[in-house]
Amino acid sequence: xxxTTQPTSMDCAEGRAANxxxxxxTISGNEYVYWYRQIHSQGPQYIIxxxxxxxxxxxxxxxxxxxxxxxxxxxxxxxxxDTAVYYCIVRAHNTNAGKSTFGDGTTLTVKx
Amino acid sequence: DGGITxxxxxxxxxxxxxxxxxxxxxxxxxxxxxYRQDPGQGLRLIYYSQIVNDFQKxxxxxxxxxxxxxxxxxxxxxxxxxxxPTAFYLCASRAYRGQGLDTGELFFGEGSRLTVL
Numbered sequence: 001x002x003x004t005t006q007p008t009s010m011d012c013a014e015g016r017a018a019n020x021x022x023x024x025x026t027i028s029g030n031e032y033v034y035w036y037r038q039i040h041s042q043g044p045q046y047i048i049x050x051x052x053x054x055x056x057x058x059x060x061x062x063x064x065x066x067x068x069x070x071x072x073x074x075x076x077x078x079x080x081x082d083t084a085v086y087y088c089i090v091r092a093h094n095t096n097a098g099k100s101t102f103g104d105g106t107t108l109t110v111k112x
Numbered sequence: 113d114g115g116i117t118x119x120x121x122x123x124x125x126x127x128x129x130x131x132x133x134x135x136x137x138x139x140x141x142x143x144x145x146x147y148r149q150d151p152g153q154g155l156r157l158i159y160y161s162q163i164v165n166d167f168q169k170x171x172x173x174x175x176x177x178x179x180x181x182x183x184x185x186x187x188x189x190x191x192x193x194x195x196x197p198t199a200f201y202l203c204a205s206r207a208y209r210g211q212g213l214d215t216g217e218l219f220f221g222e223g224s225r226l227t228v229l
Contacts, residue, residue, distance in 0.1 A: 032216060043116075043202055043220030044155070087154065091216065100145060100206065100218055101171070104154035 004088045009107040012082075018075040020106050022088030025069040030092045033064060035073045037084040038105070044087060047073065078110045115139065118203050118221035125190075125197075126229055133188045133224045135203035144186035145218070147202040148172060155202060161186055190226060198228045 005023040012018040024033065032051050036044040048055055048062045050071075055062045061074040075082055087105040116137045125131045135144065143162050147155040157170030161180040175194025180186055186205075190197045204218040 034217065036218070041200070041223070041225075043204075043222050044218070045220070046217040049217065085154075100160075100204070101157055102147070102155035 004090060004103055006086075006088055006103065006106045008104070009109070011109050011111055012075075012078045014080060014110055014112050015077055018078040018082065018108055018110070020073040020075075020086050020088075020108060021070065022073070023070045024088070024090045027068050027090050028092065031090045032092070033062065033068075033071045034089050034091060035060070035062065036087045036089070036102075037082075038087065039084045044102075047086075078108075080110050080112065082108065083110045084108060116203060116205055116219055116221035118201075118224050120224060121222065123224060123226045124229055125226065128192045130192055131190050131197075131226065133190070133201055133203075133226070135186045135188065135221060136184055137186075137205045137219070138184060139205055139207070139219060140183070141205035141207045141219070142183070143206040144180070145204040145206070146170075146176075146178065146186070146188045147204065149200040149202060149223075158188065158201075197226055200225050 032049050034049040035047040038044040048057055048060050050062045050064055064071045085105040085107050087102050091100055119134045145160045146158040148158055149155050156172050158172055158176050159167055159170055159178040161167035164180055164183050167178050167180050175191055177189045201224045203221045206218050
């Protein structure tokens with residue numbers, strides 16, 4: 001699985017959009033980008049994933065660059081409850097599940 | 113409801129004792145994972161299993177052991193050989209591509225917090 005790089009921490013004002021970047025310059029053609037978040041002392045929660053097209057669901061939007069070497073998770077209207085650690089990972093879909101590795105993530109703090 | 117159950121939520125043990133953490137899933141997933149998390153840090157992979165009766169070491173397997181005798185269960189034993197076992201332990205599962213509701217995502221339990229006294 002390809003390695004990802006994320007900023008250690010970010011702040012965001014409540015009600016504004018939070019844009020969390022992730023670099024994955026060694027991503028392979030069959031690897032998807034996944035985002036998870038972890039609220040303190042809980043298990044991580046899946047947010048969204050994509051291959052090369054931009055994706056949107058009820059939680060967030062995922063923008064993947066055309067060369068697929070980076071992506072941005074967008075929380076359109078951040079609330080205090082969005083304060084959490086956000087993890088970006090890349091992984092292939094295939095019949096062999098393989099490893100799923102997580103880095104240190106980005107700690108997002110949403111401020112009133 | 114379908115999901116992953118980890119137990120116990122909190123566990124205390126004395127140095128030199130082995131302890132086993134339970135992880136059970138009713139999602140019919142083939143792959144299961146164990147992660148360790150230390151304060152302020154990300155998740156590090158201990159062991160993973162892609163199918164019953166088979167498992168692989170992750171990045172920090174020393175001092176840990178696992179078994180996968182049933183699809184639903186993937187217990188983790190923290191042995192006395194683990195030098196610094198106090199941590200938050202997370203279990204996860206994942207469906208294979210083509211399996212039912214497979215989106216490739218990981219489903220996590222709520223974690224077990226182990227403290228060595």
